[in-house]
Amino acid sequence: MLTVGTASxxxxxxxxxxxxVTNLPGGRPLEIxxxxxxxxxxxxxxxxxxxxxxxxxxxxxxxxxxxxELDPAAMRGSVVLVPxxxxxxxxxxxxxxxxxxxxxxxxxxxxxxxxxxxxxxxxFTHSQxxxxxxxxxxxxxxxxxxxxxxxxxxxxxxEKAIELAxxxxxxxxxxxxSFLPKGSPPAVMYEAGKQGITVELGGRSATSxxxxxxxxxxxxxxxxxxxxxxxxxxxxxxxxxxxxxGVQHALLAPASGLFLAEPSLQFQQPMxxxxxxxxxxxxxxxxxxxxxxxxxxxxFGLRALPNVQTGDWCCxxxxxxxxxxxV
Ligand SMILES: [Zn+2]
Numbered sequence: 001m002l003t004v005g006t007a008s009x010x011x012x013x014x015x016x017x018x019x020x021v022t023n024l025p026g027g028r029p030l031e032i033x034x035x036x037x038x039x040x041x042x043x044x045x046x047x048x049x050x051x052x053x054x055x056x057x058x059x060x061x062x063x064x065x066x067x068x069e070l071d072p073a074a075m076r077g078s079v080v081l082v083p084x085x086x087x088x089x090x091x092x093x094x095x096x097x098x099x100x101x102x103x104x105x106x107x108x109x110x111x112x113x114x115x116x117x118x119x120x121x122x123x124f125t126h127s128q129x130x131x132x133x134x135x136x137x138x139x140x141x142x143x144x145x146x147x148x149x150x151x152x153x154x155x156x157x158x159e160k161a162i163e164l165a166x167x168x169x170x171x172x173x174x175x176x177x178s179f180l181p182k183g184s185p186p187a188v189m190y191e192a193g194k195q196g197i198t199v200e201l202g203g204r205s206a207t208s209x210x211x212x213x214x215x216x217x218x219x220x221x222x223x224x225x226x227x228x229x230x231x232x233x234x235x236x237x238x239x240x241x242x243x244x245x246g247v248q249h250a251l252l253a254p255a256s257g258l259f260l261a262e263p264s265l266q267f268q269q270p271m272x273x274x275x276x277x278x279x280x281x282x283x284x285x286x287x288x289x290x291x292x293x294x295x296x297x298x299x300f301g302l303r304a305l306p307n308v309q310t311g312d313w314c315c316x317x318x319x320x321x322x323x324x325x326x327v
Contacts, residue, residue, distance in 0.1 A: 002038040002045075002078050004129050005031075012040035012073045019129055021122045030088070030118070032126060035063070035081040037070050043077025044230050047134035048223055049126075049185055050082060052107045052141065054089025054096065058202035059140030061216030066223050070233070077232040080133060085126065086119070095144060107141075108183040111191075127188045136164055137189045137196035138226065140219055143203020146313055149301035150267035151218065154178045154198040154248075156186070161195045162324070166239060168199060169225030171218050173240035174268060174300055176248050176318055205304035243324040246297065251315040255280045255288040259308040268298050277315050280308060295319045 001008050007017025015038075018031035048066070050059025063083040070079060084090045086106050088097035096104035096119065103109050103117035112123025130137060143149040153175045155165040165175045178198070181187055186196030199222065202215035228237040253259065261278040271277075275293045282288050291314055301316030308314065 002036055002133070004034050004036050004080055004133055007034050007036040009036045009038035009072070009078075011038055013038055014067075014070075014072050019125055021125050022118070024088075030122065032082060032087070032122070033084055035067055035083065037067070037072050037075065037079040037081070039075025039077050039232065040073050041076040043075070043232050044135035045078045045080060045133055046223070046226060046230065046232060047080040047130060047137045048082065048140065049085050049130075049137065050140045051084040051086055051090050052139060052185070053105075053144055054086050054092055054094050055144035056140070056142040056202070057090070058142045058212070058215040058219060060084055060090075061212070062140060062219035062223060065216055065220035069220070069224065070227075074234065075232055077135075077230070079227065079232070082126075086122065093145070107139075107185075110183050110185055111188050126185070130185060131188055131192045134189065134196075135194060136226070136230070137185055137194070138164075138223060139185050139196060139198045141198055141200045142215070143200070143205075143301055143304060145204050146303060146305055147301050147316065148203035148205040148304045149200040149316060150174075152176060152200045152300045152316075152318075154186075154200070156181060156190055158195075161190075161197060164195045164226065165197050166243060166324070167226040167229035167237065168197075168222040169229075170238040170240055172199070172222055173243050174298075174318060175243050175245050175324070176300075177246070200301070203301075203304050239326055242326065244298075244318070244320050245322045245324060246318045246320040249294050249297075249317040249319060250313060251277070251291055251294065251317055253280060253289075253308045253310050253312045253314045254291070256309045257282050257288050259303055259306045259314060261302055265299060265302070267302075268300055270296070271298055272296055277317075278303075291315060293317065
């Protein structure tokens with residue numbers, strides 16, 4: 001039997017359930033919904049976490065697509081899908097649970113605390129199951145309410161984490177060094193001597209019907225490709241033609257106003273240091289500031305909401321430091 005919380009699946013079966021955390025003031029339980037898909041043959045457990053941030057529902061759709069396409073009778077190993085990790089944040093469509101200001105950002109507080117603030121307890125309970133059950137973990141994120149992020153992976157630099165990143169397949173050619181080795185579910189995996197990656201796709205400016213469906217599909221295809229790579233399911237995995245590696249520069253707004261990105265900008269196309277990314281203008285249309293490429297590299301994400309305040313996220317820029325060839 002494979003058990004996560006209240007969900008137990010015998011070999012060749014799937015089950016739904018929850019990981020109980022605590023109760024909310026009105027008496028409703030705070031719990032983490034979970035889908036367990038247990039293969040008929042032994043193999044690794046691939047664990048997928050969606051909606052660590054409540055305004056990033058692309059991962060929920062991806063979990064639904066993956067769940068619909070897996071047949072446990074034909075699997076070697078198992079899959080655990082968490083379609084919504086932070087339910088109160090999801091209900092509020094906000095990054096964190098608005099009722100928990102002390103541990104608001106779930107992706108900064110792992111491994112959590114058994115006797116901590118509300119969301120720290122959620123992180124702690126999730127960490128325990130994740131550490132015990134998962135062989136590999138995929139944390140799904142997007143640009144959320146503020147931004148759009150193109151296909152980007154954050155991984156630690158060890159060989160096995162890079163392999164997991166490469167296993168995402170043909171659409172995922174950008175692998176950046178994990179900017180938060182502490183505080184996230186992949187950090188819990190890392191500390192347990194296992195592998196976890198953060199994958200980013202989607203956000204506010206890609207929620208039209210076709211765009212949102214595409215984000216869910218590309219994420220689901222990546223997860224299915226990981227399952228093929230580790231031979232949990234049958235089929236030939238695909239790989240990106242090559243992988244660019246580097247580090248993230250998060251460019252913050254130098255002024256408040258209207259954020260106007262260059263209309264010709266394209267994601268993941270080479271840029272040179274000093275190339276203009278965007279202008280910020282005041283209410284009369286007069287120029288307040290320009291945002292330019294800090295180094296040679298490429299843009300992998302951009303602010304989606306044109307209204308901007310000083311210090312807001314504006315651009316997710318990758319400084320490219322290397323290239324990995326297909327093995
Ligand atoms: Zn996120």
